[in-house]
Amino acid sequence: FSIIGLICYVFAITAPPPPAQTAFWSLNMCMSGSATSCEECLLIHPSCAWCAQEDFGRGRTLTSRCDFSQNLQKRGCAARFIEYPTSSISILQNRPLSSKGSGSTQYDVVQIMPQKISLSLRPGDQTWFGLQVRQVEDYPVDLYYLMDLSLSMKDDLDTIRNLGTKLAQEMGKLTSNFRLGFGSFVDKNMSPFSYTAPKYQENPCNGYKLFPNCVPTFGFRHILSLTDKVDRFNEEVQKQMVSRNRDAPEGGFDAILQAAVCKDEIGWRKEAYHLLVFATDDVPHLALDGRLGGLVQPHDGMCHLNDKNEYSASTKMDYPSLALLGEKLAENNIFLIFAVTKRLYVIYKNFTALIPGTTVEILDQDSKNVIQLIITAYNNIRSKVELTVWDHPEDISLSFTATCQDGKPLPGLRKCADLKIGDTVSFNVSVEARSCPPRGTDQSFTIKPVGFKDRLEVAVDYQCDCGCSRIAQTNSSICSSIGTYNCGTCQCEPGYLGARCECQEGEASSMHLSACREAEGKQICSGRGECSCNQCLCYESEFGKIYGSFCECDDFSCARHKGILCSGHGECHCGECKCHAGYIGDNCNCSTETSSCISDDGQMCSGRGNCVCGRCQCTEPGAFGDTCEKCPTCPDACGTKRECIECRLFNSGRIADNQTCQRLCKDEIITVETLKTDDPGAVLCLYKTDNDCVMKFTYSEHVSGLSILAALQEPECGGGPDALTVLLAVVGSILLVGVVLLAVWKLVITIHDRREFARFQSARSRARYEMASNPLYKQPVSTHFVETDFNMYGKSYNGGVH
Missing domain, CATH: 2.60.40.1510 (ntegrin, alpha v. Chain A, domain 3)
Structure with missing residues (x-):
């Protein structure tokens, strides 16, 4: 053994019993009385052992050779007589x-x-x-490029004419041993899949104005076996011409199956990674579609390439089923890469869940990104086991x-x-x-x-047989010469009973009937058997087996689930279900397996629920899905999806490294110019970027189970402010406010003055009326003039005195 192998072996042998075994230990299922031989004892429970010692239990009222190993030793069974096989690894x-x-x-x-x-x-x-x-x-790689050559792929054919050289250069960075092959397909050359009128036989594009010349329709054509001479690939591709079929779906699944099973023709190497790139711009025909053309024979999964390397059974058998396709791809160790246009991504993504070992990548309309697509898919394949x-x-x-x-x-x-x-x-x-x-x-x-x-x-x-069974003695004297001595017990000939075959059937003694009662007052043999030779012989039942020292047990009186005893995941022992490993509950209907509850991020039920009976019970409001992974209304939904937007669209953020981003962000992300906010099932999310721009996106779950993130192509960013405009706006605002305040002040003063003037006019009118209406009023002063004439200093003066 190697060191690692020895460690594994020792660990397996010395590992403690699982918890389920410890629980059974206290119930002592081994002494249920159902085991009458060593082999039956070993099947009750892995903890049970059998004592093959001849004189074990003599003189005891209850003797059971089937018990736990330490109990048997305590009761006097020598270790060399104990049959207790265990599982082992070599x-x-x-x-x-x-x-x-x-x-x-x-x-x-x-x-x-x-x-x-x-x-x-x-x-x-x-x-x-x-x-x-x-x-x-540096593991060898075989890549077979399988291309749709229907008319809609003409621009793609022009793009890949030099694909071999460029692809070999890029793959040379990943492996020193790379081989490349090429094949093409269209569809079955029969109605209603293709044009079958005579004028279309040689040229299906006859009368088609946009592209009047093309080759006859074919199912699958193997063109170039896997080779390291990439120039051959370029030469063969340059020779190819497109064809034309009638309906939209193509016969691609026929081609995939032939490329997988025709190992010698394609040239798949045993020690190499097998990559099959399937490039198309439309959906495939599936099994049973062939009945439209009268093909009722299912596909046999065999290789049917003729001497021209064309699929010869195209018009004889139906299209292959997804199950057959997955089986043959896995059988031949082939990784299938769907290279499809964006509108088909969801459809082929669903196929990957049904066909193990497949991936899907988005192909540009003219296949310009096919090399990067292949490199990305290859790295994705090599990043997981x-x-x-x-x-x-x-x-x-x-x-x-x-x-x-x-x-x-x-x-x-x-x-x-x-x-x-x-x-x-x-x-x-x-x-x-x-x-x-x-x-x-x-x-x-x-x-x-x-x-x-x-x-x-x-x-x-x-380990189903006991070692003591190999030395069984027939017609042994221990068994009164009418039985076989095997593992410490006698297996009597028909018609004889007893520990040593000393009694014949039908013999009974009323004085020993008490030996057949479980307790005083109980029925003899629990009413389900007869007492013969001081022991109970249990009746047969159409429902199952009745057993026990007093026929007190059976294997059919246990709890059922949906009409199935112990749910089909346990055994009924004496009225109680003993569940198989991996199941618990009174009727064993609850699975302890939690693998189905683990989400892609490794959390149990995505941290939003509990795993009960192998299924997630979501506790977070709004959470749903097999692992509670979908929760558009959860508080952290927008935050989680924001990281995917940043890493997938802008290669930034906390999880920007490629591997972490691919592992955590599996939603489909589409970019739009304008977000639709009228979808009731979509949640609008927005966040501010480092440049103070606002990024908006919506998050929704489709009925197909796929999460869709619709994001703006670029964040919304406002332009920088113009200083002069801001200054003029501020000054203009101040002036406008000042003018408004002055106008309000002037209006208030005007109203106030008018009120005061009106009050003055009113008072004046009243005063004038009072003076004019007093007839007794006379002026208080009278004036008189007096003329005088006098001479002063020789001058004469004339004046008046008032």
Whole structure:
């Protein structure tokens, strides 16, 4: 064993029993009385052991050879007679992980460790093993470019005529061993999918004014096998001409399947990443569409290329189903990249959920961005590891715990994302067998990372037989020579009973009937059996099995869910459901699996609810979705989506690095010139940028489950203020306010003066009337003139005196 393998092995052997086993411990299910042989005892519960000692329990009123191992030892069973098998792990092949790929196809690159293990499982006993996966550097890449050559793709064909050289230059930065191939498709050359009139047979574009010449319609045509001579790619592409079909959907799924299964013709290498780029501008035909043209035979999933490398069964079989397509892509380790126009993004995004290992990227109308699209998709593929299980036996339960780059265990997850090339991730796998298969049945399964050639092969052996059964003695004297002595008990011949086959059926003694009563006053054998040879023989029932020392137990009187006993996820033991691993509850209807509750960001129910019975119950008002991931009205919805707007549109913000942005921001973001705010299901969000501009966007959830963010193309920013305009505006405002105040003041003074003048006029009128109306009024002074003449200093003066 390697060091890692030895650690895993020791951990699996010495790990403590799971919590469910501890709960059963106190119930002592082993002593239920249902086990009459060692094999039956081992199937009750993984904690149960069987004592094969001959004289065990003699002289006791209740003897059960099936019990917990320590209880059996306390009751006198020697350790060498105790049958107690446990699950174990053996590592068969454990080559170390490679650190780098190679340009040679003979180089054996290892990306998963270990490669082969063997499990020895006891039913109900849970055990663990670990595995590691690494995306090695400089791994060979095979890329097959599958192009829609219908008439609407003519401008795209002109764009990719020199694609081979440019693509090889870019892929050369990622791998030193790159090969490129080319194929094309249109649709089935039959009605109603294509034009079938005689004049269209050689030229389907006959009479089409915009483009009058094109080649006959074909289903799929393999043009160039994978090669490292990229000039060949350019040469072949330059020879191609478009064709024309009648309806809008294309026959692309026919072409994808042929490109996947025709391994020798395409040239897929075993030790290389297989990339299949599917470029189109329309939707595909799906299974059952072929019935429109009378094709009722389902696709057989086989390669049908003729000597001209054309799909020869195009007009004989229906289009392939999504399930068949996913199966064949996974079987041949092919990563499918949908390169589609923007209007088809949502449709093909839904396809990726149904076809494992596929991605979708938006293709420009003329395919100008096809190289960057391929590089982005390749980096996205290499940034994650996801495990799948092949040929999984129904009676084996598997659960995964992923440990990614941050070192934090993620229970229930079998994938890691945001990885760098060369990173190593580990997974812990819990295994439990629920039952025993028929004897001689070999069981195995395979764990395989999506798109990898590497795999872990797991062989399974079951611990369902006891070692003491190998030395059983027939016609043993211990069993009165009429029975088989096996693991400490006698298996009597028909018609005989008793611990040593000493009694015959029908013999009974009334004085020993008390040995068949559970307690005084209780019915003999609980009313469901007969007392024979001092022991109860339980009746048969059409509902199930009746058992126990006093026939007090059965396997059908337990709680049911939707009419199914113990919900089908447990066993009924003496009126109580004993649930299988991963289920709890009185009727075992509640799953303890939480993987379905983990959201993409690693939180349980996105932090907005609780995981109950394997499903999220959202507690945040307005939250919905399988993991409560959708919540347009949550307080943090706008804030969360703002970070996605910043990183996706402007490459800024807290999560601006490409890997974090791609992992957390999976919503579709569209840019518009004007936001529509009349949608009742959309939430309007806005925030201020660092330049004091305002960015607006809406957030809505569509019925398809896809979140849509509609954002303005650019933030709204006001122009800088003009200083002169501001000055004139301020001065003008002050003058205007002054003039208004003066006018108001003048109006107030005028009104006041007019009132005062009116009051004065009124007083004057009253005074004039009073003077004129007094007839007795006389002037108080009278004036008299007196003339005088006198001489002074020789001069004569004449004057008057008043």
